[in-house]
Amino acid sequence: MTDTDTQHKQNKDLILVRTVEWYSLLLLAFLTGSSWYWLDWPFARSVLIGGVLSIGNFFWMKQTATRLLQKVATQADGHHDVKQLKSKALSSGFAVKFYVRLFILALVLILLNTQFSLHVIGIAVGLSTVMLSVMIVVLLHGGE
Numbered sequence: 001m002t003d004t005d006t007q008h009k010q011n012k013d014l015i016l017v018r019t020v021e022w023y024s025l026l027l028l029a030f031l032t033g034s035s036w037y038w039l040d041w042p043f044a045r046s047v048l049i050g051g052v053l054s055i056g057n058f059f060w061m062k063q064t065a066t067r068l069l070q071k072v073a074t075q076a077d078g079h080h081d082v083k084q085l086k087s088k089a090l091s092s093g094f095a096v097k098f099y100v101r102l103f104i105l106a107l108v109l110i111l112l113n114t115q116f117s118l119h120v121i122g123i124a125v126g127l128s129t130v131m132l133s134v135m136i137v138v139l140l141h142g143g144e
Contacts, residue, residue: 017062019141023133024055031125046119049112050126057101058130068094 028051036044112118 016137016141020130020133020137021055021058023136024051024058024130027133027136028052028055028126028129031129035122035125042117043119043122045116046122047126049116049118050123051129052126053105053108054127054130057105060101061098064094064097 028048031051032044032048035047109118109123
């Protein structure tokens, strides 16, 4: 694979990630608005809170993954074993950050639940916005 092919694939992947971000925001607006219209504000607020947390987590994870890939790509041309150890350490750090994010998300949900009356179904709908956006983007644009 040439450098041009690699760059083209990276640009295509970046466009897909940005498309997921936009679809997530649009889907959250739609779900919140329709929940408010068809049900009530407390349910819509739960959808909104879940969606904001989900999208925020997605942005945070994207930044972490981008930094990880940049560090791996810019590793010095050292001994193969040293590079492999650095890569394992970086990927382990990524996994730890994933669980830290999950723990922080749980704490935020607990704190919000003590301040507001949250609907479990609304929170679940909001938290699923990124997953639904990924599915939509893959179905519409993934094969291109």
